Every structure is written in structure tokens, then in C-alpha cells.
Amino acid sequence: MLTRRGWDAIVSIVSAVIAIALVFLFPPAGTARTVIALGAIGLFVLGYALIGRDAIEPPRAAWRYPAFLSVAAVAAGVGAGAAPFMAMLQTLAYPLVWVIGDSRRRGVGGSAVIAASVFVGASFGYGPTVDSLLAGGTTAVFSLSFAIAIGLWIARIAEYGEERERLLAELTAAQSEVEALSRERGASAERERLARDIHDTLAQTLAGLVIFAERAGRQSREGQTDAAAATIATVEQVARDALAESRALVARTAAVPGEPAFGAAVERLVARFREHGTTRIALDADAVAGELDREAQVVLLRCLQEALSNVTKHAAAANVAVRVEVGADGAAALLVSDDGRGFDPSQGSTGFGLEGMSGRVALAGGTLDVSSTPGRGTTVTVRLPGSTESGADAAEAATAGPVALAPGQPVATDLPTKGAPA
Known part of the structure; x- marks a missing residue:
């Protein structure tokens, strides 16, 4: 969807093109009608600048839609009554009504109001003759049908984009949740691995130290000096092994023999x-x-x-x-x-x-x-x-x-x- 600056550029350029074409290419019969038609263009631009522009993007004040629709309908009807070429003002009025209305119901209703205004202006601007009524009715019917078809199509595209945006947000949230769960699972797996390593290395070695210390104490109490000394030497060796194992765990390497x-x-x-x-x-x-x-x-x-x-x-x-x-x-x-x-x-x-x-x-x-x-x-x-x-x-x-x-x-x-x- 276009931003305010985008619509500013479109309204300014299209309004200027309609005004130039009206003066130099399709002038109405009489200077007064030209002035009225140019005034209708100015009224439309002024209504957009003061009312419609702030309703392009949410939040939208509730009063802006009916106020802008009224100004746009008057400008389109008066302009079409002053000069048939002013029916081109519908190219701005219809899309703005759909954008500012922000719903299918308001878009269809606003398009009907603009079409009715153009019909009245085109039919009675040069007198209510059969030809003018036929021309005005044909123009209004075709323009309304085209406006509603394009409006519904664009609305569907916009809804599809919003749905994709919602799904993308949900997918992003789901991915974040999966990432968090993966981190938790990885942390849990790492804790289990450390538990296994500690059990298989330090716990086993410390259990052996307890057994040998008890044996050395028993041998010492029984007077087996040489046996106790040998057991103490074993305790020293096992303690050294425990130290090596703890260093290996700190270094996050397996505490296993390093032979090739x-x-x-x-x-x-x-x-x-x-x-x-x-x-x-x-x-x-x-x-x-x-x-x-x-x-x-x-x-x-x-x-x-x-x-x-x-x-x-x-x-x-x-x-x-x-x-x-x-x-x-x-x-x-x-x-x-x-x-x-x-x-x-x-x-x-x-x-x-x-x-x-x-x-x-x-x-x-x-x-x-x-x-x-x-x-x-x-x-x-x-x-x-x-x-x-x-x-x-x-x-x-x-x-x-x-x-x-x-x-x-x-x-x-x-x-x-x-x-x-x-």
C-alpha cells in the first residue's frame, strides 16, 4: 500500500495533468465553465490535503471518511457538470475512497456516491437531455463497475498480504520457540554428557581411592607395613589419575588414554x-x-x-x-x-x-x-x-x-x- 508521500505525489501529478489538459486540450464551452472546473480540481486537492491525507494510514479518525467523501463527490459532480473531461477526476476519487474507507462496504458505498455525483453533474451540466442522461448514465455505470472490480481485487491482495504478514510473524515466533527449545535440549544433552563423563572418570577414580584408603588403614592397623606402603603408593597413583581426568574434563576433552x-x-x-x-x-x-x-x-x-x-x-x-x-x-x-x-x-x-x-x-x-x-x-x-x-x-x-x-x-x-x- 502506498504511503502518504506516495499519494501526495499521485494527487499532485494527476491533478496538474487534468488541469493542463482541461485548459489546453479539452476546454469547455466558455471561460466560466473552465474556471468552475479548475475550482473543482482545487476543491478536491484541498479536501485531500486537509481531510483525506491523514486518513491514508492508520489510525484513522471516524469523521474523515464521510467528510472526504462529501468533498470528493461535490468536486467530481461540479467538475463533470462544468466540463465533460472532468469525469477524469474519478481516477483519483475512487482509489482514495477505497483506501480511506479501509473496508469493502465503505469502498463500494463510496464508489456509488462518486458515480452518482458524476452522473448528476454530467447529465444536468448542459441540460437534462436524453443524450446527456444517456452519456452520464453510461459513464457512471462503467466507471462504477470498474472501480468496484478493481477495488475488490486490490482489497483481496491487501488482505492476502496482511495474512502473509501474520503467518510470517507466527512462523518467526515459532522459529524463535524452536530455537529456544533446541538450546534447552542442547544444554540438557550437555549436562547429561558431563554427568556421564564425571561418573565414568572422577566418580570411579574417587571410589577406588576410598577402597584403597580403607585397605591401607586396615593393613596399617594389622601391622602390614610393606603392604600398607604399596597400597599408599597405589593411592598416590590413582590420585594423580584423578587429577589428570579433572584437567581433561575442564579442557572439555575425554579423559581417556591418549595413545594412538x-x-x-x-x-x-x-x-x-x-x-x-x-x-x-x-x-x-x-x-x-x-x-x-x-x-x-x-x-x-x-x-x-x-x-x-x-x-x-x-x-x-x-x-x-x-x-x-x-x-x-x-x-x-x-x-x-x-x-x-x-x-x-x-x-x-x-x-x-x-x-x-x-x-x-x-x-x-x-x-x-x-x-x-x-x-x-x-x-x-x-x-x-x-x-x-x-x-x-x-x-x-x-x-x-x-x-x-x-x-x-x-x-x-x-x-x-x-x-x-x-
């Missing part, structure tokens, strides 16, 4: 649990044939750490078998099987460990399976997909059975390649 070879990182983690506990741990890492990206390494090492920690704290197992596989395509599998007391998986878990493992594996696009029977041990299987994992491999992974150690059974180092179901 994944197999070496696994061996170091297993060796740490061997030193800190009495459970025998057999490691089979011969099937590590490919390379893993950093994220996959973090997932497997965290899961292995959590599984071994659960065995140490809850399973009371004598033997643990660990198998790690990495295919050439990057697909990886981790299997941890113990001969401990086991548990009933259907009863759920109140701890954060298994839940954290499940969430971490799911984020990596993998699967976690926990198979356990009370009194018959537990098997934890983690599988991460590779870039070119085939459907046959996935089917075989889904049908392979878990490996568990019976109480007192020697640790096996030739665990099946596919482990428990994914």
Missing part, C-alpha cells in the same frame, strides 16, 4: 583394574584390525571402564573375560563376561552406570546388550556400526548368543567373535 593405538589404551585400562582388584581379567584384543575414530574409542573405553567397575563393586567374580573387536570398516564390538553373582535385568537398575552406558552407546548409533542370570554371571556386549557394515553382519550379530562364565570355570581367551545379541 586403541589396543594399547584397552590394555592400560585392563592393567589398571588388575592392579587394583583381586579378579583375574583375561584380555583378547587380537581382533583389533581396523582404526576407530576418537568418538568410538571414547564410547568403548568408557563402557569397558564401567563394566569392569561394576564387576569389581558388585559381581564378586573370580574371573572376567574381555574381548575387543575392530573391523576394517570401523565396526567395533566389546564383550565383558564374568562368573559373578549376576542379577535379574528385568528388575531394572537404580544406579547411573548402565543407564549412562546405554545413553552413550545410543548417541554413537550402537547397541548395548546386558545378559545376566542370578548366580550365573553377567555378559555385557557393546556394538558400534561401521561405515560399510553389511546386512549379513547385522543379522549374524542379532542371532549370536552371549558368552558367560560358570562359577569356577577357567577364563577363556577364545571368546566367540560375535558375542551376545545386539
Whole structure:
């Protein structure tokens, strides 16, 4: 929609063109009629400047529409009565009536008033003859029909534009809401990630410190000086590990061993649990044939750490078998099987460990399976997909059975390649 300045330019230019054409191209019969016609143009421009201009844009005073319509109707009727060419004044009157009226009903009604005024002026300006009545009626009917058709079309376009503007505002608000929700979801995901990292690193290490400190105190009270000294040395080493882990968390990096070879990182983690506990741990890492990206390494090492920690704290197992596989395509599998007391998986878990493992594996696009029977041990299987994992491999992974150690059974180092179901 045009602004006030746009309508100022249109009214000024069109009025000047009508006046010039009236004087030089289509002059009426007699100077008096020319003066009256020019006066009608001046009345129309004055009515626009004093009344109609301020009603172009909202807010609109209620009195301005009927006042401007009255002035425009008088100017158009008087002008058409003075000179037939003054019917051109309708080209300004009709659109302004629609704009200032700001509704279909007012636009149609105002157009009818302007058309009636032009009909009366054109019909009676030179005498009410049959020809003048016919000419005035024809002009009024065609101009009114055209004005209403164009007015309704423009009104529909304006409403469509307003509707699009409303929808755009709603879409913008919806996008802002989605952005806010995304930020909240990202913050929540980051909190969950930090919780998992703290649980898998500092919490595990501090729990180990408590165990070793209790052992050192007991050995000291029993007079086992050398054993107590060895345990204190272990406490010192674990404390150093906790310090390194905390620095890694502050730096927003995974607190896992930094060796370039994944197999070496696994061996170091297993060796740490061997030193800190009495459970025998057999490691089979011969099937590590490919390379893993950093994220996959973090997932497997965290899961292995959590599984071994659960065995140490809850399973009371004598033997643990660990198998790690990495295919050439990057697909990886981790299997941890113990001969401990086991548990009933259907009863759920109140701890954060298994839940954290499940969430971490799911984020990596993998699967976690926990198979356990009370009194018959537990098997934890983690599988991460590779870039070119085939459907046959996935089917075989889904049908392979878990490996568990019976109480007192020697640790096996030739665990099946596919482990428990994914």
C-alpha cells in the first residue's frame, strides 16, 4: 500500500495533468465553465490535503471518511457538470475512497456516491437531455463497475498480504520457540554428557581411592607395613589419575588414554583394574584390525571402564573375560563376561552406570546388550556400526548368543567373535 508521500505525489501529478489538459486540450464551452472546473480540481486537492491525507494510514479518525467523501463527490459532480473531461477526476476519487474507507462496504458505498455525483453533474451540466442522461448514465455505470472490480481485487491482495504478514510473524515466533527449545535440549544433552563423563572418570577414580584408603588403614592397623606402603603408593597413583581426568574434563576433552593405538589404551585400562582388584581379567584384543575414530574409542573405553567397575563393586567374580573387536570398516564390538553373582535385568537398575552406558552407546548409533542370570554371571556386549557394515553382519550379530562364565570355570581367551545379541 502506498504511503502518504506516495499519494501526495499521485494527487499532485494527476491533478496538474487534468488541469493542463482541461485548459489546453479539452476546454469547455466558455471561460466560466473552465474556471468552475479548475475550482473543482482545487476543491478536491484541498479536501485531500486537509481531510483525506491523514486518513491514508492508520489510525484513522471516524469523521474523515464521510467528510472526504462529501468533498470528493461535490468536486467530481461540479467538475463533470462544468466540463465533460472532468469525469477524469474519478481516477483519483475512487482509489482514495477505497483506501480511506479501509473496508469493502465503505469502498463500494463510496464508489456509488462518486458515480452518482458524476452522473448528476454530467447529465444536468448542459441540460437534462436524453443524450446527456444517456452519456452520464453510461459513464457512471462503467466507471462504477470498474472501480468496484478493481477495488475488490486490490482489497483481496491487501488482505492476502496482511495474512502473509501474520503467518510470517507466527512462523518467526515459532522459529524463535524452536530455537529456544533446541538450546534447552542442547544444554540438557550437555549436562547429561558431563554427568556421564564425571561418573565414568572422577566418580570411579574417587571410589577406588576410598577402597584403597580403607585397605591401607586396615593393613596399617594389622601391622602390614610393606603392604600398607604399596597400597599408599597405589593411592598416590590413582590420585594423580584423578587429577589428570579433572584437567581433561575442564579442557572439555575425554579423559581417556591418549595413545594412538586403541589396543594399547584397552590394555592400560585392563592393567589398571588388575592392579587394583583381586579378579583375574583375561584380555583378547587380537581382533583389533581396523582404526576407530576418537568418538568410538571414547564410547568403548568408557563402557569397558564401567563394566569392569561394576564387576569389581558388585559381581564378586573370580574371573572376567574381555574381548575387543575392530573391523576394517570401523565396526567395533566389546564383550565383558564374568562368573559373578549376576542379577535379574528385568528388575531394572537404580544406579547411573548402565543407564549412562546405554545413553552413550545410543548417541554413537550402537547397541548395548546386558545378559545376566542370578548366580550365573553377567555378559555385557557393546556394538558400534561401521561405515560399510553389511546386512549379513547385522543379522549374524542379532542371532549370536552371549558368552558367560560358570562359577569356577577357567577364563577363556577364545571368546566367540560375535558375542551376545545386539
